Amino acid sequence: MTNSGTIRAGMGGWTFEPWDTSFYPDKLSKAKQLQFASRQVPTIEVNGTYYSSFKEPTFLKWATESPDGFVFSLKGNRFVTNRRVLGEAGESMMRFLGSGIVALGEKLGPILWQFAPTKKFDADDFEAFLKLLPEKQDGVPLRHAVEVRHDSFIVPEFVTLARKYNVAIVYADHATYPAISDVTGDFVYVRLQTGSDDNADCYTSAGLDEWAARAKIWAAGGVPADLPRASPDTEAPVKPRDVFVYFITEGKVRAPFGAMALMKRLNGG
Template sequence: MQSGTIRAGIGGWTFEPWEGTFYPDDLPKKRQLEYASRQMPTIEVNGTYYGSQKPAVFAKWASEAPDGFVFSLKGNRFVTNRKVLSEAAESLGRFLGSGIAELGDKLGPLVWQFAPTKKFDPEDFEGFLKLLPEKQDGIPLRHVLEVRHASFVVPEFAALARKYGAAICYAHHFTYPEMADVTADFVYARLQRGEDSIPTAYTPGDLDQWASRARTWAEGGMPGDLPLADETVKIEPRPRDVFVYFIHEGKIRAPQAAQALMERVR
């Protein structure tokens, strides 16, 4: 059976508690990305949400990571933290033109994160989706929508995401809405209920379940045990790349979680 590529990773690579628990004790800080990118196939970069980077920085990241590695980038907050989303064109252009194309084929999905207070306004949200380009400097772009207000859990939102080929981020979170609707040619999940007291953040049994769900997504299906915004839609069964990030709670053990999931899906 044909299958997309499953990649599991973490958020960022600089985190002091990882020194000695994930990174070797004697590893210099400047070599942390080089090391982390060889222990897992992807990392989600949070820093791009808070501030812009220069082209040389993206080029440096690309040079330090091996072939086949993928960076997912959080879109800048000035794009999404606004009352009228359809007025984001200038901020969007500034972020996309900041040098992200320097990552080349290591550029993964762009994650557009919305505030928990941001409610679903179909007209304004479609105005935002219309702004998202398919390419930047010749590099194909993939867009992820990370929404955090319950008003988005409606068939209209899933239909809009599907219309524009953007993935709805599946958030395994204690308070954010969970939607596992497949709306793009890839799947993006953020697993945020880990615990530092568990050596792999999630229990082995939970990781077995997530590995099974990831394989289902990669083979073109939708797991039958996750909530949907629209339960009536049948998706086209075709291979899809899958990105799974262990992030937020249980962060100290997130690298071990990502490695454990990759062991299960290989």
């Protein structure tokens, strides 16, 4: 048994107009952008699935165009999470999970369920949602992560619920969203959202060094001591965990370079 999980760093999506000149080779057609991007980083978070519905042929196409070992994290559709009563999300959730995502096969990474900044923590309401999350879809194992964006979630009860259902709480490095580094699932999901286009690698060199060190701690089963937790008096089992790190939002023009620079550090470069 290895003593560390796999760390993968990537960015959000592969279609972004500024990348046509900053990231992609000159004159590369848009039809070949995924093929190129998926060979520069080991994972990509797909934002489009949050807003739109895709069908099995699209997921199969993505799987075919990306290399072996590549992983797509998918944002769960907004109709699942943007509702007053989360326990009523079952039909929308099944529609999304049954849309053909399993065509990605081994390239299917975590499903990211993102909640609005106005959504407050209510233990019964949130547990009703967690109960809906299936462990498999058509025989394919599923991994779930939740990104909450209201400070009312910074309570031990939220951590307890996430652990009960083996769901990862997203660690958001963000200017205003709550920062919760408690480990609650079998993997760790990190969204780095305070980069800058003024930095060639999105984050500063020192910042990338810090995130590489933290990713290694998570992968080995620990929790970085310098990050805030919602339940500091409880601990998750110490075991190797895969870690997914995405450069998102701020500094998006340089996000691919941030992911590549982080992977270089992690690979000893």
